[in-house]
Structures are given as structure tokens and as C-alpha cells.
Amino acid sequence: MKHLLTTTELELSEINEILSEAQRFSAGMVWKPGKQTFVANLFFEASTRTKSSFEVAERKLGLEVIPFEVGASSVSKGETLYDTVRTLEAIGVNTVVIRHQEERYFDQLCSRTGLAIINGGDGCGHHPTQSLLDLLTIQQEFVHFIGLKVAIIGDLRHSRVARSNANVLSRLGAEVVFSGPEEWFDNSLLEAGRYENIDSAIKTADVVMLLRIQHERHAEKGVQSPESYHSAYGLTEERERRMKRGSIIMHPAPVNRNVEIADSLVECERSRIFKQMENGVFVRMAVLKRSIESLMGGIPNVNDYQKRQFAF
Amino acid sequence: MKHLLTTTELELSEINEILSEAQRFSAGMVWKPGKQTFVANLFFEASTRTKSSFEVAERKLGLEVIPFEVGASSVSKGETLYDTVRTLEAIGVNTVVIRHQEERYFDQLCSRTGLAIINGGDGCGHHPTQSLLDLLTIQQEFVHFIGLKVAIIGDLRHSRVARSNANVLSRLGAEVVFSGPEEWFDNSLLEAGRYENIDSAIKTADVVMLLRIQHERHAEKGVQSPESYHSAYGLTEERERRMKRGSIIMHPAPVNRNVEIADSLVECERSRIFKQMENGVFVRMAVLKRSIESLMGGIPNVNDYQKRQFAF
Amino acid sequence: MKHLLTTTELELSEINEILSEAQRFSAGMVWKPGKQTFVANLFFEASTRTKSSFEVAERKLGLEVIPFEVGASSVSKGETLYDTVRTLEAIGVNTVVIRHQEERYFDQLCSRTGLAIINGGDGCGHHPTQSLLDLLTIQQEFVHFIGLKVAIIGDLRHSRVARSNANVLSRLGAEVVFSGPEEWFDNSLLEAGRYENIDSAIKTADVVMLLRIQHERHAEKGVQSPESYHSAYGLTEERERRMKRGSIIMHPAPVNRNVEIADSLVECERSRIFKQMENGVFVRMAVLKRSIESLMGGIPNVNDYQKRQFAF
Incomplete structure (x- = not known):
């Protein structure tokens, strides 16, 4: 093909x-x-x-x-x-x-x-090339997909990547969970994985895959400020400390620093963002x-x- | 040079x-x-x-x-x-x-x-490179220019190509006729060729060379809709059926489909548009x-x- | 480095x-x-x-x-x-x-x-690469910088080049003077060179280095027309005739013809602009x-x- x-x-x-x-x-x-x-x-x-x-x-x-x-x-x-x-x-x-x-x-x-x-x-x-590069990054880290837990967190509705990543990861044998604002979750995602509370997801996932928030679309609804998003659903320094040993952080970039992820974590040891x-x-x-x-x-x-x- | x-x-x-x-x-x-x-x-x-x-x-x-x-x-x-x-x-x-x-x-x-x-x-x-590629396409088809009849049809006034093509083709021995809305014909073109009614031109030409209509300029005059242009001066499927055996269709592109030429003819056997x-x-x-x-x-x-x- | x-x-x-x-x-x-x-x-x-x-x-x-x-x-x-x-x-x-x-x-x-x-x-x-190309051009002409007099003339305030050129030229042993509208001179330039009247500067400099006038910024102040700038501070044909034997003209380009320099001088023998x-x-x-x-x-x-x- x-x-x-x-x-x-x-x-x-x-x-x-x-x-x-x-x-x-x-x-x-x-x-x-x-x-x-x-x-x-x-x-x-x-x-x-x-x-x-x-x-x-x-x-x-x-x-x-x-x-x-x-x-x-x-x-x-x-x-x-x-x-x-x-x-x-x-x-x-x-x-x-x-x-x-x-x-x-x-x-x-x-x-x-x-x-x-x-x-x-x-x-x-x-x-698809974004999905494939995500898969390559995970494979380089863990060799196999079977048994891995991947938490996809954030702007599930607007993300090109969330759906196709979830589909492929579950076909490859990984367990996928979705997290972030519950109102952004929708039932069409259920075939690839279930919704999980962010704090429990982050504690148990091998891969914490953050999605980019589309500021512009959310601003108009006045739902929440970057700061309140960050503390409710972002990867804060505190949450990072509770991550599983050996687990990694991913993000498709460009990153909204201090929204999806704390500024100090973008290039931390767990981060595979530039990788x-x-x-x-x-x-x-x-x-x-x-x-x-x-x-x-x-x-x-x-x-x-x-x-x-x-x-x- | x-x-x-x-x-x-x-x-x-x-x-x-x-x-x-x-x-x-x-x-x-x-x-x-x-x-x-x-x-x-x-x-x-x-x-x-x-x-x-x-x-x-x-x-x-x-x-x-x-x-x-x-x-x-x-x-x-x-x-x-x-x-x-x-x-x-x-x-x-x-x-x-x-x-x-x-x-x-x-x-x-x-x-x-x-x-x-x-x-x-x-x-x-x-x-000039548009003219030369038109000439190459005609030469590949007919080898010689002498005795060929070329009908240049459409937006004669705004076309860069019409004038210089007509000049060169007639110098190379081809017969050039112009067609399309008669009010777009002007006497300066007479030295290269005469005006001919579209239906007779299409029936007798070896090369039907369509010109692109500049929508924007004509809209402002409210002269005619794309549909009425197509039926009056476009290459419709019906007109194509009356074309001479072995004759070809040319157009400098981009094509306005169903204006200068019927959508179904853009890639028909006679068409040399992509060639x-x-x-x-x-x-x-x-x-x-x-x-x-x-x-x-x-x-x-x-x-x-x-x-x-x-x-x- | x-x-x-x-x-x-x-x-x-x-x-x-x-x-x-x-x-x-x-x-x-x-x-x-x-x-x-x-x-x-x-x-x-x-x-x-x-x-x-x-x-x-x-x-x-x-x-x-x-x-x-x-x-x-x-x-x-x-x-x-x-x-x-x-x-x-x-x-x-x-x-x-x-x-x-x-x-x-x-x-x-x-x-x-x-x-x-x-x-x-x-x-x-x-x-810096503009400064370096200016230096290369001067070096090709005069081999050494020591003892050369360089007159930097024109829009001293808005010029990226004026300051760094002046600094480097004086470190390399050249004498730098600034000219043009006196109100555009400012004391921070004094460490690299003094202000000199345009006519005396042009007569004695080995290098007449003109700066580009930023039309847009000056228009708003209504200070002067291009014509009056040219006759007061531009390199006119008359001033060029009074330049020192063997001296050269430089300009970072794009040139405002007949403002900083007379149209006829842009490619004259002294000009190193295209060089x-x-x-x-x-x-x-x-x-x-x-x-x-x-x-x-x-x-x-x-x-x-x-x-x-x-x-x-």
C-alpha cells in the first residue's frame, strides 16, 4: 500500500x-x-x-x-x-x-x-505519523505494549491523536484510560478505554500522555482559566512525584507550559517530549x-x- | 540570447x-x-x-x-x-x-x-513558457504546424496566452481562429486570426484551445452566470461529440470545471490538459x-x- | 565559540x-x-x-x-x-x-x-554579519584599519549597524566620526567617535558609510521631506565630487535613491554597495x-x- x-x-x-x-x-x-x-x-x-x-x-x-x-x-x-x-x-x-x-x-x-x-x-x-512516533517512543522505553497502562489526559474532544492512539494502543495489547475534564469524555471513546480520575490514573500509568489544550476554543466558553485547569487536570510537580517508578511523560507539543504540564517538568527526567x-x-x-x-x-x-x- | x-x-x-x-x-x-x-x-x-x-x-x-x-x-x-x-x-x-x-x-x-x-x-x-509548452504539446500530436487549425476560445481580452500563442502559431503556419463571446474579441487580434462562431470552430479545429475565464472580473459586470457561459461558449459534452476525429482539447489550467469545459471532459481521451x-x-x-x-x-x-x- | x-x-x-x-x-x-x-x-x-x-x-x-x-x-x-x-x-x-x-x-x-x-x-x-561584511569590504580596499577615517552618516538612532560598526572599527584602530542630523546623535555614541559636520566629514573620510533612513518613522514626525533630507545630509553629486581621492562609499541597502544617496551614485566608481x-x-x-x-x-x-x- x-x-x-x-x-x-x-x-x-x-x-x-x-x-x-x-x-x-x-x-x-x-x-x-x-x-x-x-x-x-x-x-x-x-x-x-x-x-x-x-x-x-x-x-x-x-x-x-x-x-x-x-x-x-x-x-x-x-x-x-x-x-x-x-x-x-x-x-x-x-x-x-x-x-x-x-x-x-x-x-x-x-x-x-x-x-x-x-x-x-x-x-x-x-x-497517523504522530501516532506512530508516540508508539515508537513507547516501544523504545518498554519494548512491548502488552500489559502497559497508558493514560491519555486532557482535551479529548479536539484531539486528532487521542482517538487513533487509543485504538492502536489497545489493538497492540495496552490498557488505555482517559482522563481530564469528565465533560470532555464521550462514549465513542469507550471502545478503546474507560474514563479514570486523574489522580488515580497518574499514579498507576506507565505512560502519561498529555494532550494539548486548545486555548482559543475554551476561552470562548469561559470554562476555566489556565491556572485552574493546571491544578485540576495538569501534570503538576506534586502529581509527578506520585507517578509510578519508571513511568514516562509524553505530549505532542507545542506545550502550554503551566497548563497541561508544569514548566519545570517539560524537560525532566521522565519527559520524552523532545524524544x-x-x-x-x-x-x-x-x-x-x-x-x-x-x-x-x-x-x-x-x-x-x-x-x-x-x-x- | x-x-x-x-x-x-x-x-x-x-x-x-x-x-x-x-x-x-x-x-x-x-x-x-x-x-x-x-x-x-x-x-x-x-x-x-x-x-x-x-x-x-x-x-x-x-x-x-x-x-x-x-x-x-x-x-x-x-x-x-x-x-x-x-x-x-x-x-x-x-x-x-x-x-x-x-x-x-x-x-x-x-x-x-x-x-x-x-x-x-x-x-x-x-x-512565453506557457506558449512554448502549448506548442510542444501540439507538435507531439501532429508533428507539423502547417495546415493545422487552432481554435482559441474564451476570455480573449484578459488572456496573456491568447495573443502570443496566436502570433507564434500563425508564424509557424497554422490557421488560428478566435471564438467565445464576440464582445471579447478585438481588432488587434485580427492580424493573427479571424473570429469564428464556436460551433463551427469546434467542429473543424484540430486543436480546441480553451482559455480560463477570470470569474472575478466578469462577476462585477454581471454579464453571465457560469452556467450560461458554459452552455453558450463552453466545451459541453455535446460539443465534444461533434469535434473532428483526432482533434485535441487544451487548457492552460487551473480549469473552472463546468464553465470552460464540462467536468467529465477534463480527463477525457482528447484532453491534453495534464499532458x-x-x-x-x-x-x-x-x-x-x-x-x-x-x-x-x-x-x-x-x-x-x-x-x-x-x-x- | x-x-x-x-x-x-x-x-x-x-x-x-x-x-x-x-x-x-x-x-x-x-x-x-x-x-x-x-x-x-x-x-x-x-x-x-x-x-x-x-x-x-x-x-x-x-x-x-x-x-x-x-x-x-x-x-x-x-x-x-x-x-x-x-x-x-x-x-x-x-x-x-x-x-x-x-x-x-x-x-x-x-x-x-x-x-x-x-x-x-x-x-x-x-x-554582526552586516558589520563583518562592512569590515571585509574596507579591508579589501585599504588592507589595514589603523589610521583610516570612517564617517557614519544618517539615521544613527534607528541603526543596528552604526553602533556595533563604530565600536569594532575603533577597536581595530580606525577613527570614527558620526554625521547627519545632529538631533539624531546621542551621547552614548561618544565612546566610539565624535560628531562632525557632514561637509567636512565627507571631504576627509576614507570611507563614507551611509545609513538607511527609515522613512516611515520620520514621516510621522513630519521632520523633513526626502528632498530636504537629501540636500542637507545626503550624498549628492556635488558632495561626491568633494570626496577624498581613493575614498569609497558604502550603504547597507536597500537604498532610498535620492535620499541617502543620489541615484546616479549608487553604482558609481567609488560605490562599494553591491560589493x-x-x-x-x-x-x-x-x-x-x-x-x-x-x-x-x-x-x-x-x-x-x-x-x-x-x-x-
Whole structure:
């Protein structure tokens, strides 16, 4: 399969294959397509973090990245996403990474275009490379998923990541619990895990996975101040002291310091927040390699496991 | 001549040389300048399509593309185009591709700068690489221009392409007719071709070349709705059925589906719309090579006809 | 020292080392890091000129430049500069060039991040690569600084460059005088040089260094029109005729033609304005090499003095 659309639709064997490949990249594997290969990153929603991470991954694979500025594009003249993607295909782009506000925007594209589509986030739907980098980070720490307890805490309703992470983690054998404001929990999450009070969740979880609060959306409801959120549902220094031995903290970033997590904990020993970003590059390399190999139909490529490239 | 300004000012022999070179690139020719060569794309009017096409062409030639964002530039501090271009020259840029709203903006630049200027579109004036890719597409189909009938249909007044295409096509021996709303025809076009009713034009032309309607400009006059334009002057499914055997459909894109052309025809067998985009890359490679060779004064370069690079 | 923050904090020996290295690059030296190295240019204030110059320098060193658009970044979601920079570090960026409106923005970063920071301008504070390129241009002309008279003329209050140039020039043994509207002179400049009337300054200086007038800030005070500024404090043709034999004209650009300098003088024989831009690339190459070598801890690199690369 050349596309990467959602983790929900990936077989466990595919997920494991991507994670192994990403781990090999993290260990220094070098892989290049063997011929000039063009990729474009179409970000209809802003996200330097994800875009830059893809960009580094693409350069490490020796790909040619064609800049695409949505604002300056014919999209502003009313061009459809399909026509934009077909245009890129016509000029020789092989793979596109797309972030778009419309959920499942890719359904209109997959069967009608020859290039590979990598979903960089669709509306409130999925964000598969974020899920995969979370999985890689957990795997590096605990080796196996079976028996692990993962607490996903915070803005469950607006999070792309919560749902797909929960789904995949439970398929991989982990126990998932959700926490944070109870009114943000909804029954559709029940198939992946139950709701648990934050203090008991934090005390017993191997992985405390915090979600980013979308200030802007909550401000308008006047529900609560950052300070009151932090003391009620944030990872305070006090709560961190009650975390299980060997457990880790994760957050997709950007972090609202002193809201989801105390400023002093962002880079504490338990925190894997910057490790997640680092892993993001390796996961994206794995995903891009998978797409390009699928497009090329298995042609042998430059592959050099020994040589560590780019390690200051 | 290192610049590419308008097709009108190109000799027929130069046009043929560019088309031959583009055809060689389309057949897999590889050419690189042999030393690090810098190019910048200055797009003062938005156009991802043309810009991305140049970008791919530039990368295929191994050029270094220096990003230039007009919005963030000193142009907003009132710097002249000349000073901007001279700055780029001073820092080592050899070739600039410029799209600018001012007609013949290049007249102030050509004789006063040492770098090569490739016109990516000047106001309502010219768009030579678009003309050349149209010519390449026609040549691939029919080999010769002599005796061909080309119908240019639609927004004749606002089209950069109509005028220069008509001029070159008639110089190359083709018969050009114009069609679409009669009030958009003007006598200055008469030297290149006559006006013809759309139904007779479509029935007899070898090439039906549709022009993009500029919605925004026509809306204000309240002339007609997209639907009424489509039925009066668009390529409907019915009109397509009456097209001559072996004739083709062209459009510079982006297409207004169901305005200039029925949605179902955009990718029909006769349509060369995506082929045009594909050819755009080869034409731009040819034009860039021509400029760079001229700058280098005929130094021999890496040239490898056999090896097909980048062909998934 | 891997960072480049201000010239004021550089030892004279460091300045001389950078200038020598830049001079070697200008003479054709080729240097590459030997492994894939990532750099990002974070420009929170617009400046195509400086950004493009860094970009060319980076490409000449074979670096991978990761695009970073401030507008589209998480900075707009309230992310701190520290978190942005740490993110780039986590994804593998080794060196960042930053321009930021906040004076000494780098103080919060230097000790807490592992990557190298190159200051591309901080508020009204410093702009060290501009100072260094000015120094290189003067050195190329006069070999030594001792005994030279440099007149810095114009918008002394708003200029990043005036202060740091004056400081370094006087440390290097040059005599610095300031000129232009006397009310723009302030006593903090006295440690680097005295105020001198424009006509006497221009007649006796070896280097006439004009500063850019910030139209926008002066218009609001209604102080004077461009014309009256030009005749009172600009380099008019008449004043140029009274300049000392062998003396040169410098300006950081973009130039306001017929304000700071007569249109006809911008490219006159004495003018080094475009030479400064050219030197900017070499200085930035030297500064980047210095940072990267410091990060790599002195690993031997590709170094090839003989071969002139990229010289049309």
C-alpha cells in the first residue's frame, strides 16, 4: 500500500514493520531512492513542527522537496484539492504529504491519483505519523505494549491523536484510560478505554500522555482559566512525584507550559517530549520509504546500514 | 540570447531549437550545468502551478533554488525591481524567473543586469513558457504546424496566452481562429486570426484551445452566470461529440470545471490538459539550459542522453 | 565559540580570523562539513536580502536548509522562542540563523540549547554579519584599519549597524566620526567617535558609510521631506565630487535613491554597495563554517582551496 492515511486502517503487521524501519533509521540506517524523487508538502493548516519534521526526513532520504505555499496557490482561485494534487502529479511529484482541515479529505484522492498520499493530519480525524512516533517512543522505553497502562489526559474532544492512539494502543495489547475534564469524555471513546480520575490514573500509568489544550476554543466558553485547569487536570510537580517508578511523560507539543504540564517538568527526567520530536523524523523517514518503495515496485536501492550519517 | 522575454520576439529557429531540446528532455536527456548554479523565482503575482513547474525543472537540472518571498522582501519597503534583481545578482544568483503585474517589466532590467531573465508572465502581456509548452504539446500530436487549425476560445481580452500563442502559431503556419463571446474579441487580434462562431470552430479545429475565464472580473459586470457561459461558449459534452476525429482539447489550467469545459471532459481521451503540465517542465528545462549555456559561453557540460533519470 | 551573537563581544583575533576565512572563500576556497548538516533561518522580521544571502552561503557550503515560515509556525499559537528552537534541535537542526525584534533575544537561548545560534539581527541591537561584511569590504580596499577615517552618516538612532560598526572599527584602530542630523546623535555614541559636520566629514573620510533612513518613522514626525533630507545630509553629486581621492562609499541597502544617496551614485566608481552584498555571502560562509566546526569539535573536513567552484 503506497498511501498512509490512518493508523486505524493499518494492520498490526504494517504498524510493526513501520516501527522496525523507523528504529533502524534511528540506529543510523541510510536509505535513498536511487533516482531523483520529488515530494511536496501541502499544509492547508499551519504546522511548522510537523512540516519541518517531514522536511528533515525528506532531506535525509535525499528527496527533492518542492515548496508549495497554499496561500499563493490556485486553491485561492477556487481550484479543488483533486486538481491541485493531479497538477503536482503531472509535473513529476511522486509523493505528497497533506494536512487539510477536512476530515477524510483523502477519500476523494486515493483511487484517482497515481502518487502516494501521506496524511499529515485531517481535521479532527487522524494524524497517523504522530501516532506512530508516540508508539515508537513507547516501544523504545518498554519494548512491548502488552500489559502497559497508558493514560491519555486532557482535551479529548479536539484531539486528532487521542482517538487513533487509543485504538492502536489497545489493538497492540495496552490498557488505555482517559482522563481530564469528565465533560470532555464521550462514549465513542469507550471502545478503546474507560474514563479514570486523574489522580488515580497518574499514579498507576506507565505512560502519561498529555494532550494539548486548545486555548482559543475554551476561552470562548469561559470554562476555566489556565491556572485552574493546571491544578485540576495538569501534570503538576506534586502529581509527578506520585507517578509510578519508571513511568514516562509524553505530549505532542507545542506545550502550554503551566497548563497541561508544569514548566519545570517539560524537560525532566521522565519527559520524552523532545524524544518524541526526534522520533518523528525517523517515523516519517520510514513512512516515506514505504510509499516510495511501493511506487517503485521493489527496485533495489542504495542501502547502507553500517554508515552512520549525520550524527554530530 | 540569455533572456527569454516573449515568444513574439523569438525567431522561428529559436523556437524550434527550444522545442527540440524540450523534446529531448521529455525523452530522458540529462543535463547539468557542471558547476553550482543559483536561480531565484520572483513571483509578484501568485501562481503555484507555474512556480512549482519551474521548481521541478530547476531541480532536475541540479540548480540551487534560492527561495524568494515577495511579501517578506524589501519590495515592501519600496525597493525597485531593478535593485531587487541587482541584489540577487550580487549575492551570486545567475538566473531569475520573474512574474510581475507590470507589462514589459523586463525592459528596465535586461540591459542593466548581468543575469539571465526568464519571463514567467508579465501583466496581460506575455507568458512565453506557457506558449512554448502549448506548442510542444501540439507538435507531439501532429508533428507539423502547417495546415493545422487552432481554435482559441474564451476570455480573449484578459488572456496573456491568447495573443502570443496566436502570433507564434500563425508564424509557424497554422490557421488560428478566435471564438467565445464576440464582445471579447478585438481588432488587434485580427492580424493573427479571424473570429469564428464556436460551433463551427469546434467542429473543424484540430486543436480546441480553451482559455480560463477570470470569474472575478466578469462577476462585477454581471454579464453571465457560469452556467450560461458554459452552455453558450463552453466545451459541453455535446460539443465534444461533434469535434473532428483526432482533434485535441487544451487548457492552460487551473480549469473552472463546468464553465470552460464540462467536468467529465477534463480527463477525457482528447484532453491534453495534464499532458500540457507535464510538458511545462520539459520546456522550462530547455529554456533554463539555454540561458545558463549562454551565460557560461558554451563551456561543455555533463550531457547524457542515454540514461533515463527519474522515470517511475 | 559556536555562536555568533554580537561583534562587540568578539575578540579582535576572532574578527580577524573570520575576515581571513571570508577572504579565502572570496578567493574560491571550497569547504563542506563532510556530513549532512541541517540549518534553519528563523526570520521574525522580514528581510529577504539578509535571508537570501544566508541561503546562498548555506548552499555553497552544501548545507540542507529547512524552510521555516514564522507566520505559519506554532509561534502564532503562543509558543516561546526557546521551545521553537529546541524543537528544531530535536528534529536534527544543527545551526539556526535568527532575526528577531527583541534585543538580545539570544540570552535566553545560548546556554540552554545545543545548537549554534547565528544572530541575523536583534531589534535595534546588533547585526554582526552586516558589520563583518562592512569590515571585509574596507579591508579589501585599504588592507589595514589603523589610521583610516570612517564617517557614519544618517539615521544613527534607528541603526543596528552604526553602533556595533563604530565600536569594532575603533577597536581595530580606525577613527570614527558620526554625521547627519545632529538631533539624531546621542551621547552614548561618544565612546566610539565624535560628531562632525557632514561637509567636512565627507571631504576627509576614507570611507563614507551611509545609513538607511527609515522613512516611515520620520514621516510621522513630519521632520523633513526626502528632498530636504537629501540636500542637507545626503550624498549628492556635488558632495561626491568633494570626496577624498581613493575614498569609497558604502550603504547597507536597500537604498532610498535620492535620499541617502543620489541615484546616479549608487553604482558609481567609488560605490562599494553591491560589493558589500557580494562580500556578505563570503562572511556568512565563514561564520557558518566557524559554528559548524565548533559543533563538530574539529573533525577534518573536505577542504579544497585550489578548485574554484561557481564562478561564471
